[in-house]
Amino acid sequence: MVFHHDATDPLAVITAPPANETAEERAAREEREAEAQRISDAIDAEIHADKMARKKREGVVKILLLGQSESGKSTTLKNFRMKYAHDKWIEERASWRTVIHFNLVRAINIILDAVQQEISGVPLEDEVQDPSLRPLAFTNEHRRLGLRLGPLRGVESDLKRLLGANPTESRPSSRGGSPSPTDALKPPQEFSVRSWNLRNVLQAPRLDRSKRTGKQDGVDLNDVTEVIAGCKDDMVALWTDGIVREVLSRRRIKLDDSATFFLGQLPRLSDRGYVPTDEDILRARLRTVDIQEHELQMGGDSDGRQNWIIYDVGGSRTQRAAWLPYFDQVNAVIFLAPISCFDEKLTEDPRVNRLEDSFILWKAVCSSKLLTNTTLIMFLNKIDLLEKKIASGVVVKQHLPSYGDRPNETGAVVKYLRQKFKDTVKQCSPEPRACHVYPTSVTDPKTTAVTLLSVRDGILREHLKRANFV
Numbered sequence: 001m002v003f004h005h006d007a008t009d010p011l012a013v014i015t016a017p018p019a020n021e022t023a024e025e026r027a028a029r030e031e032r033e034a035e036a037q038r039i040s041d042a043i044d045a046e047i048h049a050d051k052m053a054r055k056k057r058e059g060v061v062k063i064l065l066l067g068q069s070e071s072g073k074s075t076t077l078k079n080f081r082m083k084y085a086h087d088k089w090i091e092e093r094a095s096w097r098t099v100i101h102f103n104l105v106r107a108i109n110i111i112l113d114a115v116q117q118e119i120s121g122v123p124l125e126d127e128v129q130d131p132s133l134r135p136l137a138f139t140n141e142h143r144r145l146g147l148r149l150g151p152l153r154g155v156e157s158d159l160k161r162l163l164g165a166n167p168t169e170s171r172p173s174s175r176g177g178s179p180s181p182t183d184a185l186k187p188p189q190e191f192s193v194r195s196w197n198l199r200n201v202l203q204a205p206r207l208d209r210s211k212r213t214g215k216q217d218g219v220d221l222n223d224v225t226e227v228i229a230g231c232k233d234d235m236v237a238l239w240t241d242g243i244v245r246e247v248l249s250r251r252r253i254k255l256d257d258s259a260t261f262f263l264g265q266l267p268r269l270s271d272r273g274y275v276p277t278d279e280d281i282l283r284a285r286l287r288t289v290d291i292q293e294h295e296l297q298m299g300g301d302s303d304g305r306q307n308w309i310i311y312d313v314g315g316s317r318t319q320r321a322a323w324l325p326y327f328d329q330v331n332a333v334i335f336l337a338p339i340s341c342f343d344e345k346l347t348e349d350p351r352v353n354r355l356e357d358s359f360i361l362w363k364a365v366c367s368s369k370l371l372t373n374t375t376l377i378m379f380l381n382k383i384d385l386l387e388k389k390i391a392s393g394v395v396v397k398q399h400l401p402s403y404g405d406r407p408n409e410t411g412a413v414v415k416y417l418r419q420k421f422k423d424t425v426k427q428c429s430p431e432p433r434a435c436h437v438y439p440t441s442v443t444d445p446k447t448t449a450v451t452l453l454s455v456r457d458g459i460l461r462e463h464l465k466r467a468n469f470v
């Protein structure tokens, strides 16, 4: 296309070709002008594509899951996927067996290590041993159990290699402050897996249907199944042995909730034909160390289908710096506060009470200017564990003095904490805003499905309101 010059336009007059232009000069000028136009068109097309992509992204609802480590973020994401990406969930179901077997075998090996140390008289790492304790009456059967369960060491390292699992930062060995019976419990080292590693493992059977030999990355999963099935009775014997339980208590070893759950289901999990249930998958535990991004298609009430992106972050202290870049792009934050943890300390800093840490984080989230226009949703999570703790006789006000003389009951604790978190929203938000608070146990798929429905409708309504307002 060639520029045409309008004699009435002052700019056109200035840029008009010279009156005495030769045919050659005219051809060269027209070529230059055509080239300039081509470049200009290309830039316009790029700007247009950029605008369209941004518009498409703008239509996407972005949700950020926040909260301290072990608060239940990844478990919440799994609930979302179970309900709103059901086909993929079903496809990946069998592959979760690898993670669950890893959790199970790791727990057994932790117990075996403790028994071995107690038998050999290895002193406790950094605690003062109670001199009044009598030596435990180990039998030869305990030693034989250790030998017969030996092959599980190899299974753990195979599964670790297959999952690309790495140990997370280790627990500091010295503690500040005066230790109480609960903060002396030692969580064993946890493992994390990069999101692409996990995705590879979960999707391997789907990507490689042609050669379903049970072998993945050099690890024969049929062998793993055989070893675990062969060790079933010995694993049950180890876990249900009174002296072994006493070892765990003396050595103050705290197995995580998933490990305890899986150990309680040993015969089912060791069966050769074992296929994980929804609840098993929700319980599978791998610590998150990078930002995991999952796209879901949600059905809106009046808005038709809508794409959501859910970001799951690592919650331990060293991971929190990675949260910030997501603050100015998300539509909603779902914050998880595990309220059963009122008497526990952070793994990464045993001086800090876990509930206190959740309050500090929540305050930071509410005060953030970047999140001023973001919908805030809070899950007061691990209600099932709170119930169990209270039923076992733990007194809340001994760990949370501000609780005062309120009844030592789950309902009253939830009411009190809900109000405290809501007060923070009121006091710290740059502008007045609402916050929806849900008591949850996200390892329970049924009740969580109901909560997610309400969360989804709330977020969609808010999104629509903002879109109309803009």
Ligand SMILES: Nc1nc2c(ncn2[C@@H]2O[C@H](COP(=O)(O)OP(=O)(O)OP(=O)(O)O)[C@@H](O)[C@H]2O)c(=O)[nH]1
Pocket (backbone or CB within 6 Å): 067, 068, 069, 070, 071, 072, 073, 074, 075, 076, 256, 257, 258, 259, 282, 283, 284, 285, 286, 287, 288, 289, 313, 314, 315, 316, 381, 382, 383, 384, 385, 440, 441, 442, 443, 444
């Ligand atoms: N009993 C019970 N266990 C829960 C609940 N929510 C989470 N868990 C368990 O707590 C552990 C931690 O849950 P995750 O979802 O992995 O925690 P996270 O917040 O993603 O932790 P990081 O990845 O370390 O930041 C897992 O073993 C879960 O099965 C709950 O409501 N009740």
Ligand SMILES: [Mg+2]
Pocket (backbone or CB within 6 Å): 073, 074, 075, 286, 287, 288, 312, 313, 314, 315
């Ligand atoms: Mg996680």
